[in-house]
Amino acid sequence: MQIVETGPDDERFAAWCEVWAATQLADHPDEAPRPASDHVALGRRLTTPGGAVQGTHRAGIAGGTVVGALRLLLPVRDNTAVAYLDVAVHPAHRRRGVGTALLAEGVRLARAAGRSSLVAEVDEPGAGVAGSAFARHHGWACDLRETRRDLLLPVDEERLSVLESEAVAASAGYEVLTWRDRTPDALLEDRALLSRRMSTDTPNGDVPVGEEDWDAARVREQETVALDRGRTVLSAGALHDGRLVAFTDLHVPLAQPERADQSGTLVLPEHRGHRLGARVKIAVLRELAADVPQVRRISTYNSDTNRPMVAVNEALGFRRAGGLSTWSTRLRPGT
Ligand SMILES: CC(C)(COP(=O)(O)OP(=O)(O)OC[C@H]1O[C@@H](n2cnc3c(N)ncnc32)[C@H](O)[C@@H]1OP(=O)(O)O)[C@@H](O)C(=O)NCCC(=O)NCCS
Numbered sequence: 001m002q003i004v005e006t007g008p009d010d011e012r013f014a015a016w017c018e019v020w021a022a023t024q025l026a027d028h029p030d031e032a033p034r035p036a037s038d039h040v041a042l043g044r045r046l047t048t049p050g051g052a053v054q055g056t057h058r059a060g061i062a063g064g065t066v067v068g069a070l071r072l073l074l075p076v077r078d079n080t081a082v083a084y085l086d087v088a089v090h091p092a093h094r095r096r097g098v099g100t101a102l103l104a105e106g107v108r109l110a111r112a113a114g115r116s117s118l119v120a121e122v123d124e125p126g127a128g129v130a131g132s133a134f135a136r137h138h139g140w141a142c143d144l145r146e147t148r149r150d151l152l153l154p155v156d157e158e159r160l161s162v163l164e165s166e167a168v169a170a171s172a173g174y175e176v177l178t179w180r181d182r183t184p185d186a187l188l189e190d191r192a193l194l195s196r197r198m199s200t201d202t203p204n205g206d207v208p209v210g211e212e213d214w215d216a217a218r219v220r221e222q223e224t225v226a227l228d229r230g231r232t233v234l235s236a237g238a239l240h241d242g243r244l245v246a247f248t249d250l251h252v253p254l255a256q257p258e259r260a261d262q263s264g265t266l267v268l269p270e271h272r273g274h275r276l277g278a279r280v281k282i283a284v285l286r287e288l289a290a291d292v293p294q295v296r297r298i299s300t301y302n303s304d305t306n307r308p309m310v311a312v313n314e315a316l317g318f319r320r321a322g323g324l325s326t327w328s329t330r331l332r333p334g335t
Contacts, residue, residue, distance in 0.1 A: 001067070001098060003105050006059045008043030015066035016059050023088040027125045032256040041228040043071075052077045052218050058105055060089070060098050067093035070102040072109050078213040083110035085120045099134055107331060116331050117208045119143075124323040135327040144205030144326040146301040149310075149318035153296055155285060156317065163315055164282045167275035174246075174271075175239045176279055178287050181232055182223055188216040190244035191237075195219065198264045203303040207326050230254050233263070234291065236283035238276045246276040250284050252292050260288070262300035265309065277312045285316070 006012045017036035024033035046055030053075050060068030073084040085106045089098045110118055120140070122131030135142070183191045192214040199212035226233050231251045238246035249263040267276045288295055301324050302309050 001060050001062045001101055003058050003060055003070075003101060006057045007047055008040040008057075012059050012061075012066055013040065013043070013057075016057065016069045019066060019069040019088050019090045022090050022092075024123075026091045027123055027129070031259060035230070035253075035255050037255070038229045038253070041230065042225070045225050045228065046071075046073065051221060052213075056109060058102065058109075060102050062093065062098070066090075068098040068102050070106055072106055072113075074110075074113050074115065075212075077218070078211065079209050080114070081116045082209055083113060083115040083118050085110070085118050087120070094130065100138070103138060111331055116333075117328055118331060119207060119209065119326065119328045122325045122327060124325055126322065132325060132327075138329070140327040140329045141206070142325050143207040143328050144203075144303060146303050146324045146326075147310075147320055148299055148301050148322040148324060149313055150321040151298045151300075151313075151316060151318045153298065154289060159317060160282060160285065163278055167279040167282065170275040171238070171279055173240065174274065174276060174279070176236060176283050177239065178234070178236045178283050180234055180287070180291070181227060183219055183235070187237065187244045188219055191247065192216050192219050194244065194247050194266050194268070195222075195264070197268065198266050201266060201269070202264075203305045205303065205326065206328075208328055208330075226251060232292065234284050234287050236280040236287070238267070238271070238280055240271060245271040246280055248277075248280040248284055250288060250298065252288075252295055257292055257294040259297045259299060260292075260295045262298055272308075277309065278315065281312060281316060 004012070006016050014036060017039045020039065021033040024031070043057060045051055046053060053073050055071060055073045058070040059066045060070070068089045069087070071086040075082060087099055087102050087106065107118065120135065122129060122135060124132065195214040196212060223233070231253050234250045234252065236248050237244045246267040248265040250260055251263050252260040265277060265281065299321065300313055300318060302313065304310065
């Protein structure tokens with residue numbers, strides 16, 4: 001097998017994307033895989049200088065066919081000792097060493113970029129998935145286990161109203177507002193702080209990733225990336241004395257709106273205990289029902305140690321639907 005560089009504007013990239021689509025379909029036969037356009041937009045962002053995260057792509061080719069895909073993401077504003085690795089092998093070409101060869105290439109590239117830790121996520125729709133066995137085989141450590149929970153829409157209105165009244169009663173003095181795709185200018189600095197806190201306050205197990213460096217420009221960069229990837233982002237926030245103290249984001253892929261992904265939700269520590277998490281999530285659910293009623297399911301991932309967030313999600317009706325594990329390895333110099 002040969003490993004070659006590829007990228008969003010390369011003729012091989014469609015086949016590279018197809019490896020991901022086939023992998024996702026094998027794991028989730030009833031869900032539409034991410035469209036190639038999403039990988040292309042992300043790839044362009046990663047390969048354009050100036051962004052908070054840079055990246056590179058490789059294709060594993062056997063007999064003229066792309067059989068494996070590697071993407072390496074390199075944070076440049078923070079966590080500069082870490083590289084994130086995405087690797088997939090087409091289901092028809094597994095257990096022949098393709099994944100191992102791509103992993104070795106990822107290690108080489110990460111070292112060349114001066115990184116000392118590699119981090120990868122494994123989607124676990126059920127027990128005993130290949131990715132975990134593969135990571136264990138290569139001596140990686142499992143640093144975090146998260147449970148996926150799905151909410152089927154529409155949510156029962158009675159359940160939502162009861163939760164909403166309780167949350168409103170518990171959060172007097174807070175105002176809730178919603179926006180779509182673009183954070184209001186006046187809230188941008190506060191929103192950046194909330195992203196910074198997301199990177200430290202969310203239970204992250206032993207994943208060797210530290211605080212992220214967010215400012216207003218990075219929030220705008222993230223918004224642009226989401227739009228470029230064909231997503232619309234519905235957000236809600238809670239204001240206290242004019243400052244944004246809580247937020248939640250929901251990403252809807254517009255080409256396949258049946259399934260949306262819950263992105264971050266955070267309440268600043270000094271404002272916890274007022275049901276603001278539930279309030280902002282309910283506000284977004286109401287926006288979603290009004291603006292993008294095609295969404296039938298929302299997926300969210302939480303560490304089981306994140307009891308407050310899991311409690312909010314279960315009260316809303318989210319139910320277990322698989323898992324996600326995060327693995328890492330340290331790269332010792334010269335090995
Ligand atoms: C994980 C993945 C990349 C492995 O690709 P691959 O080309 O089949 O991997 P390799 O042939 O190099 O396997 C190396 C070793 O990993 C272990 N392994 C890989 N797949 C396994 C499976 N399904 N069950 C048990 N062990 C497995 C074995 O020890 C294997 O060695 P062996 O075949 O000699 O027993 C592939 O299954 C895949 O694309 N999965 C979905 C995406 C994913 O989870 N990526 C992993 C991110 S870390």
